[in-house]
Amino acid sequence: MNDGQTHFGAWSSLRDPLSIDLLAAEGFDWICIDAQHGGAELADLQTLVQAAHLFSVPAAVRVAGHDAGMIGRVVDAGAAAIIVPTVEDETTAAALVSSCRFAPRGTRSYGPTRLSPRYPKPAPGNVEADPLCILMIETAAGLKNLDAILATQPDGIFVGPYDLSLSLGIDLEVLLGAGSDGMLADIARRCERAGVVPGVYAGEADLAMRMANLGYRFMPIASDTSLLAVAARNIVASVKG
Incomplete structure (x- = not known):
């Protein structure tokens, strides 16, 4: 993820x-x-992750919270990256990063329980065996403590602009539209200085390109639900128009 390219x-x-x-x-x-x-x-995650792996596409999982045991189960299901929501302080960040990494880098439990022979058992001590740990900044508190969170050395920071704008009490367009002088550009620069890859939720291509120009290096450009909804809307409009 830190190859300098933008990953859509x-x-x-x-x-x-x-x-x-x-x-x-x-x-x-x-x-x-x-x-x-x-x-x-x-119970669905291993099957979903394997569906992506059949095409050699890395699968991240956004977990529901900060529970280390649940993160361990998701990692054992084969996730290449863990995206953790609502990280607001250094102590929480450090614990989350540790839960994704084998000793001596962290506290991840060793349990090679995946049954499929397609997947090699993880090798403790090999950095490549650890999933990427990506922490979400989506509140005013997380933004305030960003530098301390970055100091825990997660692999990536993932900005949730919708929740962040709500937490800051500003309009989403104000947050997104400030350009190189705005808050989002500043977050990307601070991540880069700390050696942490910045990402952001975009959800559509035009916004993704704007975020890439601000220095963000990974972002979703579409969702399965939005693609289905747009395709359905367009086909209905084409015959009813």
Whole structure:
């Protein structure tokens, strides 16, 4: 993720491996399975992750909270990255980063329980065996403590602009439209200085390109639900118009 390129992803909220299969076949750089606001349950995750892996597309999972045991289960399901919502302080950040990494870098428990021979067992001590740990900044408190959170050395920061604008009490367009002098550009610069890759939720191509120009290096450009809704709306309009 830190190769200097911009990685455009897809967001999946549907509880169906076919949705992942369709997205992965189309060339997205990565896919995030949303287990916070989406339909996926813990029991679904291994099947959903494997659907992405069939096309060699890395699958991230946004977990619902900060529970280290649950994060461990998601990691064991094969997630290449863990996206953790609503991180607001250094202590929480450090614990989350630790839960994604084997000793001596962290406290991740070793449990190679995946049964499929397609996947090698993780190798403790090998940095490549650890999933990416990506922390979400989406509140005023998280923004205030951003530098301390960055000091815990997560692999990435993922800005949630919708919740961040609500928490700051400002209009979303004010947050998104400030350009290189605005808050989002400042967050990206601070991440880069700390050696942490900045990402942001975009959800559509034009906004993603604006965010890339501000220095963000990974973002979803579409979701399965929005793609389905737009396609349905367009086909209905074409015959009823």
